[in-house]
Amino acid sequence: MGATHAPARDPGLQPERTALAWRRTVMSAIIASVLIWRGWIQALAGTQTAAESASLIGQGSPAHIVGLGICAVVASVTTIILVMCSVVRIRLLHAGVGVLESSAHITVPTLMVRTASAAIVALALATMCAMALGI
């Protein structure tokens, strides 16, 4: 009976895979919001886009630049919210690995799923506003 009792470990590495899924999601959100920032920075720099724009407001006007800036800030806030969800979730997953026998410790809180979903909706709205303003 010399064998030490090995800590419970999921042979399917489910918690680890879930943590990686959160990381991938955060990376996708960063890409989406960086593209909105790119549009704002181009407007700030006064770069005229190659094609004539279908912009509702004149390109380079203060309203155009401020509007794109608001979209970029909203996009960043939603991304930061997703990063925070992911950090908390990964911490919960790692803490839950030791106590796999009690599912309550490792399942995702409803609030986190709702927050992530709402953050994507807000990011989508920022994206649509930025495109309407004519990047």
Next chain:
Amino acid sequence: MREPAWRRTGTMPDYRFSLANERTFLAWVRTALALLAGAVAIDQLAPEIAPPVVRIILCMVLALIGAVLAVVSYRRWAHQEQAMRNDEELPHSWLMLGMTIVVSLAAIVFAVLIMVRP
């Protein structure tokens, strides 16, 4: 924070099923994010792909589908969790068929636009 009432009914599913459901939610969320990133990327990086009005409308539709998909993926996650808790059959969803059609249509439309581009 208190979990909603439906999350306290029935029995708690095996954690592996819960985590699989969570990963499916995240995969749909990434699909939504890909639609958003794709819409802005087309708008910014390929401005001459179509007349401006057509381009804006197409990109808006893609982004709108991304927003709807984020909400639908939450609802799907909740319904699957409810079914697992109450030991019911997993609910049927048109999401997969719907998104297959959306992605195929988008691919065809943009392929045509690229081909007819002067």
